[in-house]
Amino acid sequence: xxxxxxxxxxxxxxxxxxxxxxxxxxxxxxxxxxxxxxxxxxxxxxxxxxxxxxxxxxxxxxxxxxxxxxxxxxxxx
Amino acid sequence: xxxxxxxxxxxxxxxxxxxxxxxxxxxxxxxxxxxxxxxxxxxxxxxxxxxxxxxxxxxxxxxxxxxxxxxxxxxxxxxxxxxxxxxxxxxxxxxxxxxxxxxxxxxxxxxxxxxxxxxxxxxxxxxxxxxxxxxxxxxxxxxxxxxxxxxxxxxxxxxxxxxxxxxxxxxxxxxxxxxxxxxxxxxxxxxxxxxxxxxxxxxxxxxxxxxxxxxxxxxxxxxxxxxxxxxxxxxxxxxxxxxxxxxxxxxxxxxxxxxxxxxxxxxxxxxxxxxxxxxxxxxxxxxxxxxxxxxxxxxxxxxxxxxxxxxxxxxxxxxxxxxxxxxxxxxxxxxxxxxxxxxxxx
Amino acid sequence: xxxxxxxxxxxxxxxxxxxxxxxxxxxxxxxxxxxxxxxxxxxxxxxxxxxxxxxxxxxxxxxxxxxxxxxxxxxxxxxxxxxxxxxxxxxxxxxxxxxxxxxxxxxxxxxxxxxxxxxxxxxxxxxxxxxxxxxxxxxxxxxxxxxxxxxxxxxxxxxxxxxxxxxxxxxxxxxxxxxxxxxxxxxxxxxxxxxxxxxxxxxxxxxxxxxxxxxxxxxxxxxxxxxxxxxxxxxxxxxxxxxxxxxxxxxxxxxxxxxxxxxxxxxxxxxxxxxxxxxxxxxxxxxxxxxxxxxxxxxxxxxxxxxxxxxxxxxxxxxxxxxxxxxxxxxxxxxxxxxxxxxxxxxxxxxxxxxxxxxxxxxxxxxxxxxxxxxxxxxxxxxxxxxxxxxxxxxxxxxxxxxxxxxxxxxxxxxxxxxxxxxxxxx
Numbered sequence: 073x074x075x076x077x078x079x080x081x082x083x084x085x086x087x088x089x090x091x092x093x094x095x096x097x098x099x100x101x102x103x104x105x106x107x108x109x110x111x112x113x114x115x116x117x118x119x120x121x122x123x124x125x126x127x128x129x130x131x132x133x134x135x136x137x138x139x140x141x142x143x144x145x146x147x148x149x
Numbered sequence: 150x151x152x153x154x155x156x157x158x159x160x161x162x163x164x165x166x167x168x169x170x171x172x173x174x175x176x177x178x179x180x181x182x183x184x185x186x187x188x189x190x191x192x193x194x195x196x197x198x199x200x201x202x203x204x205x206x207x208x209x210x211x212x213x214x215x216x217x218x219x220x221x222x223x224x225x226x227x228x229x230x231x232x233x234x235x236x237x238x239x240x241x242x243x244x245x246x247x248x249x250x251x252x253x254x255x256x257x258x259x260x261x262x263x264x265x266x267x268x269x270x271x272x273x274x275x276x277x278x279x280x281x282x283x284x285x286x287x288x289x290x291x292x293x294x295x296x297x298x299x300x301x302x303x304x305x306x307x308x309x310x311x312x313x314x315x316x317x318x319x320x321x322x323x324x325x326x327x328x329x330x331x332x333x334x335x336x337x338x339x340x341x342x343x344x345x346x347x348x349x350x351x352x353x354x355x356x357x358x359x360x361x362x363x364x365x366x367x368x369x370x371x372x373x374x375x376x377x378x379x380x381x382x383x384x385x386x387x388x389x390x391x392x393x394x395x396x397x398x399x400x401x402x403x404x405x406x407x408x409x410x411x412x413x414x415x416x417x418x419x420x421x422x423x424x425x426x427x428x429x430x431x432x433x434x435x436x437x438x439x440x441x442x443x444x445x446x447x448x449x450x451x452x453x454x455x456x457x458x459x460x461x462x463x464x465x466x467x468x469x470x471x472x473x474x475x476x477x478x479x480x481x482x483x484x485x486x487x488x489x490x491x492x493x494x495x
Numbered sequence: 496x497x498x499x500x501x502x503x504x505x506x507x508x509x510x511x512x513x514x515x516x517x518x519x520x521x522x523x524x525x526x527x528x529x530x531x532x533x534x535x536x537x538x539x540x541x542x543x544x545x546x547x548x549x550x551x552x553x554x555x556x557x558x559x560x561x562x563x564x565x566x567x568x569x570x571x572x573x574x575x576x577x578x579x580x581x582x583x584x585x586x587x588x589x590x591x592x593x594x595x596x597x598x599x600x601x602x603x604x605x606x607x608x609x610x611x612x613x614x615x616x617x618x619x620x621x622x623x624x625x626x627x628x629x630x631x632x633x634x635x636x637x638x639x640x641x642x643x644x645x646x647x648x649x650x651x652x653x654x655x656x657x658x659x660x661x662x663x664x665x666x667x668x669x670x671x672x673x674x675x676x677x678x679x680x681x682x683x684x685x686x687x688x689x690x691x692x693x694x695x696x697x698x699x700x701x702x703x704x705x706x707x708x709x710x711x712x713x714x715x716x717x718x719x720x721x722x723x724x725x726x727x728x729x730x731x732x733x734x735x736x737x738x739x740x741x742x743x744x745x746x747x748x749x750x751x752x753x754x755x756x757x758x759x760x761x762x763x764x765x766x767x768x769x770x771x772x773x774x775x776x777x778x779x780x781x782x783x784x785x786x787x788x789x790x791x792x793x794x795x796x797x798x799x800x801x802x803x804x805x806x807x808x809x810x811x812x813x814x815x816x817x818x819x820x821x822x823x824x825x826x827x828x829x830x831x832x833x834x835x836x837x838x839x840x841x842x843x844x845x846x847x848x849x850x851x852x853x854x855x856x857x858x859x860x861x862x863x864x865x866x867x868x869x870x871x872x873x874x875x876x877x878x879x880x881x882x883x884x885x886x887x888x889x890x891x892x893x894x895x896x897x898x899x900x901x902x903x904x905x906x907x908x909x910x911x912x913x914x915x916x917x918x919x920x921x922x
Contacts, residue, residue: 073382073461074492075363076475080483083366084380084490090779090810092817093848094494100365108495108777108810109424109701111383113435123441126434130441130491134377134451137489140368278842314921324922325841327864327902327909329618334832334913335752338802338857342830343764345855346689346800354918355835355856357849397738397885398836398863398901422738422885423809424777425701427640464809465738465885465903467838467863468847 074099085133085147087111095144102146103133151198152307155230156186157221157251159244163204171243173206175220179228185296189234192300197307200228203251210247217247221254230260232303237265237295238272240287245272252280261306265299266320273320281306282320375488378455380478382463382471383429383436383495384421385413395462396422402461402474404481407454412440423464424495437493455487463494496584497674498724501667505593508545508626514658516665521594523628523658531657532630537638537646542631544875546597546612548624553616553871553898554597556607556880557906558647559733560622560746561596561655565589565662566728572656573729575710577649583709584724589662595625595746596658598651599876600632607884608739608906609868609898616868616898619908621915622746629875630654641702648734652745673724673758678768678796681761688766689799693723693753694789695912696814697743698735698807699774705734706743706806708772718773718789720796723754726770735806738885740862740901740908741834743806747907752914753804753832768796773818775811782814790821804832804912808862809847816850823852830855834909835919837861839901845919860909860917862886863901870896 074086075098086099089111094102105111112126128149136147160166160173162184179201182190190199203224210217225233233255235248249272252262262280266273267287276282283298285291298318305312314321332340337354344351369375386394392403410416413433419426434440437458445451459478463471482490506519515522529541546552565571568586572578597610610622617623634646675681682690697706699714706713708721708731721730731748743751754770761767773789776782793801801822805815815833822829835845835858845858863886870893878896881887886903893899902908902917909917 073380073471073475073478075361076472077380077479077482077490077492078363078366079476080479081366082479082482082487082490083368084492086492086494088494089777090782090813090848092779092782093810093813096360096813096848098360098362100363104779105493106778109426110428110435111493111495112438112441113428113432115428115431115435126438127441127444130438130445131450133491134372134442134445134489137375137377137491138369138372141365143365312922321921323842325835325837325845325858325861325919326922327841327860327917328920329916330918331916333752333916334857334859334910334918335756336913337918338753338804338830338832338913339756339760341855341857342691342800342802342828343760345828345830346691346765351855353854353856354858355833355845357851357853357856358844358846360844360849393889395888396883398903400888423807425704427702465836465862465901467836468844469838469840469842 083137085136087133091146100141100144101136103129103136104146104148151196152231153200153229154197154232154234154303155200155228156182156202157233157235157248158183158186158202158204159247160204160206165204171206171208174209175203175205175217177224178202185237185292188296189300189303192297193303197303200230205247207243207247210250211243214250218250218254221251222258225255225258225260232261232263232307234299234303235264237285237299238270239285239289240267240270242271245270248272249275252276263299263302265295277320278322281312284318284320369489372451373449374452376453376455376486377442377451378482378487378490379437379439379442380459380490380492381437382461383493384419384462385417385433385437385460386420387417390420394420396420397462397465399462399466399470402459402478404457404459406456407439407458408456410439411443413437421462421464421495436495496722496724497672498584498728499587500671501587501589502592502669502671503589503662503665504668505591505626508594508628514661516661521591521626521661528654528657532650532654535650537635538632538650539635540633544629546627546629546875548612550612551872552612552875554599554610554629554875555878556599556601556876556884557610558598558600558607558736559651560744561651562746562749563591563594563596563655563659565659573652573732576707576732577652577656580709583728583730584722588728589665589667591659591662593626595622595627596651596655597627597629598632598647599629600647601877601880607736608904609881609900610906611868614869615866619866619902619905621907628658631876644703652732673727675723675767681766685762685766690768690797691757691765691800692768692793692796692798693757693770694773694801694803694818695770696773696775696803696805696811698811700777703736707732707734713772713774714776716774718771718785718792720769720771720792723758723770726751727754738807738862738903739906740903741807741911743912747910747912747914751912753802753912768798775814782817786814786817786821789818790825793822793827794825798827800828802830806911808834808836812846813848816848816853820850820852830857832857832859832911832913834859834911835861836863838863839865858919859911859913859915860902861919862903862909865899865901868898
């Protein structure tokens with residue numbers, strides 16, 4: 073799905089936990105996430121911390137959209 | 150009743166002439182089996198009956214493809230054959246392309262397309278998926294070997310018999326059929342490992358797939374005016390799953406208006422069957438982070454969260470389906486002027 | 496370790512007032528079984544029914560399948576789960592071979608599978624050939640999903656042990672002995688045979704996606720070596736209700752065909768050095784850790800060859816090829832067993848991840864293959880549940896009771912431990 077959307081020239085960030093799969097299937101901008109059942113959350117954290125975590129991931133993801141890349145890139149912390 | 154077979158040949162094999170006759174306009178010779186058609190017809194047994202030969206110049210097919218296809222389609226409609234046999238084209242590129250075209254017309258007409266080509270013939274990829282293309286040598290000198298291969302395919306397919314790429318020497322169409330076999334899987338695995346340990350031959354049952362590549366799309370220049378869309382394969386749907394998205398092996402995608410929501414918590418949940426849903430159902434932003442993106446919108450860090458979110462279920466979903474979903478969703482996003490996408494996967 | 500299985504071949508099952516076997520006919524004390532399961536205060540209701548090979552019976556939604564047994568030389572039951580911890584894998588156990596306890600009941604909204612006892616459907620599940628004691632378990636109201644799963648799982652295991660009481664005094668038809676000594680001794684006995692280990696991957700990903708060994712939730716462990724007999728003697732239990740087609744039911748752990756077939760070769764063509772449990776986790780770090788650890792264990796044990804079986808599909812495909820890559824780069828030859836998701840027409844990409852090192856792969860079938868199943872005379876459970884299981888969809892249940900589902904929904908259809916005969920052929 074990621075690749076097909078990218079083909080339209082729209083930058084897309086794949087926010088996924090198993091980033092090895094993302095890069096195998098050809099996603100270009102990859103943001104590693106927390107775990108399969110909660111990619112953008114962490115129920116083990118208190119609410120406020122969980123929210124901050126999510127916010128920072130989404131900000132990083134959005135910034136990845138504004139970053140020119142030549143090859144597959146993981147946007148880690 | 151014998152199955153009716155119609156043949157397709159180029160100007161050369163049709164006996165019209167060489168390169169100088171490559172612009173030859175298509176013609177149909179009813180009741181006449183020309184050149185290789187005669188050989189294949191003779192070798193394909195009594196249950197197959199050749200009813201005629203279409204001959205068309207290769208250049209004509211290349212330059213007037215629509216016209217040539219229409220001609221073939223008309224002959225098929227009038228003569229009602231069960232099988233169309235094109236070629237063999239060996240490694241002749243233009244002929245291979247024309248044979249692929251003839252096969253594709255036959256396929257669209259719902260009849261069986263058979264051909265013969267060399268593995269590097271560029272026409273092969275245009276018809277391999279829906280035709281039975283016998284693997285021939287690269288030059289016409291090997292016609293004697295090609296004829297029985299094609300005749301065998303014609304004979305068996307006409308009789309509705311099973312053919313396999315290994316037994317019947319055709320290029321696999323790429324359909325992976327689930328079958329029940331003699332030995333259970335564990336035994337086959339042990340045998341395969343033993344073969345490897347003893348340096349004996351073995352055949353893998355699942356050759357590794359290869360994935361194509363796409364160039365990275367250019368970056369967004371001005372985030373503060375950018376519209377960002379949310380897409381997920383995490384099976385996020387409004388409570389009640391109004392469009393009945395499947396829990397696995399999705400056959401559909403859905404879109405929902407999220408313009409009036411600041412977060413997904415409470416109003417959305419997951420139907421995805423591939424992971425523990427409890428955490429997501431407490432707060433769906435854990436899978437699709439609308440809350441955080443909405444805040445960025447309010448803070449002016451991005452222009453806008455796109456009004457619609459797109460969702461499907463990723464688990465066990467055929468790659469062909471996910472490609473289709475991506476194409477359809479991407480088209481909508483492009484038309485809506487979306488500047489960037491966050492796609493979450495579970 | 497030495498495990499002696501006294502096999503009692505079951506050829507029919509009937510209800511009665513005691514648990515006993517006579518001339519291959521298993522009698523189940525149905526009222527006793529119900530009362531036994533109702534001893535758990537969280538079980539509200541229990542229904543018991545039978546489904547036999549050839550019956551026009553459909554069972555849905557199936558949660559787990561358990562082989563009824565009686566252990567003589569250790570505490571009887573599932574150590575660490577239904578009874579206190581005891582080491583599994585030694586001594587005598589009697590087995591009601593051909594009988595199976597099948598648990599059904601709605602839990603957590605979706606999941607689970609179908610068993611048809613006849614026709615097309617029977618071809619695709621190994622449990623159409625067993626005499627099934629079908630136990631429908633309803634928990635008390637107000638339990639949360641995790642609790643619900645636990646109640647149903649435990650009731651199924653306890654039912655297996657209860658029905659297994661019939662094996663205690665039954666006449667044994669055949670005795671099978673499973674014996675494997677310490678690695679050093681076996682290596683001295685068979686110095687020239689290649690050492691082969693079996694890596695068993697298990698889904699370990701949370702609610703309805705867990706597996707237990709001696710009661711330990713294996714998503715909490717580091718990959719570990721274990722003796723093949725332990726699994727054959729009920730140490731591993733399914734808490735796993737992912738796709739029905741390839742989840743390893745408790746029954747399939749108890750009779751793990753890869754373990755059995757490797758045993759068969761031990762001392763002849765290979766020196767079988769044991770099994771490794773490798774949990775499939777939900778974090779990338781976890782996957783890296785477990786895949787490295789698994790390969791390291793195999794290397795340190797001196798394995799020349801390894802069979803790796805997957806459980807589930809999707810993200811575990813990644814674990815599978817990562818383990819393969821790590822083994823091959825250490826010079827250890829692998830054979831993998833997996834199923835594939837090649838779409839309804841079989842033309843799609845079969846796996847979600849790939850590695851060039853994976854050259855020897857057994858395919859146990861396409862989970863997306865669609866099968867059409869005629870209406871049953873009798874449905875045990877809830878036919879409508881088929882619409883929400885993995886592999887079903889809204890409208891897949893016909894008005895006449897017919898069913899159109901992917902193999903996904905059929906219990907054991909594409910077993911990745913090779914319990915079934917499905918494969919894939921390229922056309």
